[in-house]
Amino acid sequence: MSIPTAQECVDSAIAALESNLLQDVPLYEKSFLRVLAVVLGMNNAELYRFGVKRSKMVLALTASGDDLTILGREYGIVRKPAVKALLQATWGTAAAVTLPKTTVWKSEDNGMYYFQLQDYTFPAGGSYIIQVRAEFPGPDGELENGSFLVTGSPPPNSGPAPTALTSGIVERGADEETDEELRLRILDEIQTVGGGSNLADYRTWAQRTPNVLRADPYTGTAPAVAGDPWNDSIPGERTVFIESTTTYHPDGLADGALLALATDYINYDQETGERQPCLGSTDDTLYVVSIYRTPVTFRVHGLDVDAASILACQADITEAIDTFVRSMRPFILGLDVEVFRNDTLTVTSVSRVVQRVVQAYGGSVGLVEFIISGGATSTSYPMAPGERLKAIVEYVS
Amino acid sequence: MSAKDIIKASLLAHLPEGAIRQLVEEGDEDKLYDAISDIVAEGYTVVNNLGYVRDPDNVADLEALEREYGFISDPNLTEEERRKRIKALKYARAGSGTAETMQNALHLAGFTNLVVVEGRQTLDPDSVIYSEAEYVVNGFEYFLISGYDIGCNETVTTPVNDYDYGCNETVPGGALPNIYNFGCLSLGAVRQSVIWDPTTHWHLVFYVAEEITVDGTGLITSITPATIDRYYRKFIREIILRLKPLHTWGSLNIAWSDPAGYGFGYFPFGITPHGL
Numbered sequence: 323m324s325i326p327t328a329q330e331c332v333d334s335a336i337a338a339l340e341s342n343l344l345q346d347v348p349l350y351e352k353s354f355l356r357v358l359a360v361v362l363g364m365n366n367a368e369l370y371r372f373g374v375k376r377s378k379m380v381l382a383l384t385a386s387g388d389d390l391t392i393l394g395r396e397y398g399i400v401r402k403p404a405v406k407a408l409l410q411a412t413w414g415t416a417a418a419v420t421l422p423k424t425t426v427w428k429s430e431d432n433g434m435y436y437f438q439l440q441d442y443t444f445p446a447g448g449s450y451i452i453q454v455r456a457e458f459p460g461p462d463g464e465l466e467n468g469s470f471l472v473t474g475s476p477p478p479n480s481g482p483a484p485t486a487l488t489s490g491i492v493e494r495g496a497d498e499e500t501d502e503e504l505r506l507r508i509l510d511e512i513q514t515v516g517g518g519s520n521l522a523d524y525r526t527w528a529q530r531t532p533n534v535l536r537a538d539p540y541t542g543t544a545p546a547v548a549g550d551p552w553n554d555s556i557p558g559e560r561t562v563f564i565e566s567t568t569t570y571h572p573d574g575l576a577d578g579a580l581l582a583l584a585t586d587y588i589n590y591d592q593e594t595g596e597r598q599p600c601l602g603s604t605d606d607t608l609y610v611v612s613i614y615r616t617p618v619t620f621r622v623h624g625l626d627v628d629a630a631s632i633l634a635c636q637a638d639i640t641e642a643i644d645t646f647v648r649s650m651r652p653f654i655l656g657l658d659v660e661v662f663r664n665d666t667l668t669v670t671s672v673s674r675v676v677q678r679v680v681q682a683y684g685g686s687v688g689l690v691e692f693i694i695s696g697g698a699t700s701t702s703y704p705m706a707p708g709e710r711l712k713a714i715v716e717y718v719s
Numbered sequence: 720m721s722a723k724d725i726i727k728a729s730l731l732a733h734l735p736e737g738a739i740r741q742l743v744e745e746g747d748e749d750k751l752y753d754a755i756s757d758i759v760a761e762g763y764t765v766v767n768n769l770g771y772v773r774d775p776d777n778v779a780d781l782e783a784l785e786r787e788y789g790f791i792s793d794p795n796l797t798e799e800e801r802r803k804r805i806k807a808l809k810y811a812r813a814g815s816g817t818a819e820t821m822q823n824a825l826h827l828a829g830f831t832n833l834v835v836v837e838g839r840q841t842l843d844p845d846s847v848i849y850s851e852a853e854y855v856v857n858g859f860e861y862f863l864i865s866g867y868d869i870g871c872n873e874t875v876t877t878p879v880n881d882y883d884y885g886c887n888e889t890v891p892g893g894a895l896p897n898i899y900n901f902g903c904l905s906l907g908a909v910r911q912s913v914i915w916d917p918t919t920h921w922h923l924v925f926y927v928a929e930e931i932t933v934d935g936t937g938l939i940t941s942i943t944p945a946t947i948d949r950y951y952r953k954f955i956r957e958i959i960l961r962l963k964p965l966h967t968w969g970s971l972n973i974a975w976s977d978p979a980g981y982g983f984g985y986f987p988f989g990i991t992p993h994g995l
Binding site: 331334335338339341342343344358359362363365366369370373376377380381382383384509512513514515516517518519520521522523524539540541542555556557558559560607655656657659660661662 | 747750751753754755757758759761762765766768769772773780783784786787788789790791808809811812813814815816817820856920921923924953956957959960961962963964965966967968
């Protein structure tokens with residue numbers, strides 16, 4: 323959409339006045355009309371800008387914040403709420419005691435308070451498990467096993483131990499879904515048509531899971547060795563690769579707990595508790611597995627920039643390559659759309675990324691090459707199902 | 720009533736009433752209000768267009784809506800065709816994954832010579848299936864070379880001839896691998912000997928062909944392969960992959976013929992599989 327400049331809006335206003343009044347007005351009135359044209363023209367220019375801004379807010383590609391949330395709701399995509407971590411802790415008592423629900427625990431590790439979900443009544447002697455919910459949402463509320471939780475108000479007959487030791491995470495903490503994560507799910511919904519337990523359905527179901535960023539569904543069984551052909555597949559089998567959010571795992575890998583949760587989300591509608599319409603399939607042939615990351619070593623040869631900025635330039639190149647590589651995902655025919663296809667790493671594509679950074683520093687670079695997982699240099703590398711790449715950048719003078 | 724008329728009426732409604740303020744039609748003051756209404760109407764149009772940002776029929780910024788729905792702005796399509804393909808996706812109803820749904824989509828795309836029939840539980844297709852049928856699944860590609868019992872688990876790395884299937888497929892007139900266009904993976908297509916238990920797995924396979932006959936019990940008795948230009952292979956596969964239940968396999972009984980004179984990318988009615 324072309325947006326007229328402020329000057330164009332003013333010119334248009336002048337033209338409208340002149341054509342309507344046939345330019346036969348006295349000079350002093352003409353001056354007035356000029357001022358009027360500027361006022362109205364500038365008003366229109368501002369309205370254009372406002373209109374464009376609002377139009378962006380009703381497109382999932384460009385909307386943000388509350389506008390994106392509202393847009394998502396229209397398609398049945400609800401922003402995943404933040405989750406406060408739920409921990410279990412072991413607590414020992416010498417005497418029979420009741421820990422009231424109001425008992426507040428504090429961790430010295432992260433300074434966060436933890437709250438019980440219920441009253442606990444324990445007999446004398448022994449160690450018992452309690453569950454506590456973190457004060458704030460997000461992964462920061464998770465604690466390593468063996469961390470101390472201290473209560474400032476121990477029950478009067480609880481003995482000398484006002485501390486509990488954490489012994490596991492019952493439910494992981496999660497931040498509220500970011501705009502970019504939500505946008506991805508809304509676009510999936512807009513750009514595909516679900517129904518009949520097809521590819522789009524499986525992706526939609528799996529991606530409703532908290533802490534799941536991306537789900538890649540396939541027909542068949544993934545091979546034992548990543549990247550091998552799917553020779554052993556038989557009808558009925560389905561494999562769904564799960565990529566977690568980076569707050570859950572920095573490389574987007576999914577652990578057993580997340581895979582189990584995602585399996586539950588695939589099988590059951592969490593709102594109604596009803597089983598998804600999988601047309602008679604059973605769990606025996608549903609494989610929910612984590613994505614895997616293949617290390618790729620990028621070698622940048624002959625980087626020539628001003629000596630004072632070379633370290634900053636290298637840092638920017640490394641970040642640019644990492645961002646580029648992390649944006650790549652396998653392309654699933656029948657589900658993904660061509661316009662966003664980015665599944666083949668080539669020397670040309672990565673060189674372009676490096677060149678953009680180097681040009682900003684006014685320098686030059688000799689050659690960029692990449693090596694997959696310690697092998698030989700490649701010029702092109704198409705990604706396999708479930709694969710993601712991880713960049714290691716080296717500089718060769 | 721046009722935007723200009725609405726605005727002018729609004730301006731006049733704010734004028735003081737009475738004989739002292741009588742507006743002369745076509746007089747200078749009337750013309751001034753006309754001009755102001757013209758100018759303000761421009762802004763009115765901008766605001767009015769906001770109502771159509773997501774409307775394929777009326778959106779002013781068609782390219783933005785195309786990107787929203789995952790389409791590349793194709794200069795070979797007319798504006799009407801571009802709007803039509805967005806509508807095809809936006810107003811598509813959720814599929815049911817049935818053979819009928821897939822057949823309807825194939826017909827809508829112009830492949831009216833194809834039928835889709837779901838398998839029956841004890842079908843042994845060796846005697847009826849097309850000798851070069853291929854399976855439609857995503858992530859990998861299976862091909863039956865002759866019936867269900869021939870294959871060698873080999874990964875095709877070198878094409879046997881120009882028309883060999885797989886990721887090293889070459890197109891007539893060109894010697895370059897065409898991985899991207901045919902939507903294959905670099906892993907190569909797999910020629911697989913099928914070792915399924917017929918009573919367990921064949922009911923999860925559906926068949927696509929020109930004609931399929933069934934007996935009184937619903938078992939398939941014959942399959943007549945369709946003949947279709949090989950350039951449509953990716954489109955047909957994509958239509959099926961979009962609609963089929965994830966756990967099923969499609970058996971594509973199609974003899975791919977040489978191109979009929981038009982280039983790759985041509986698609987009937989300007990509709991791509993993405994919109995179906």
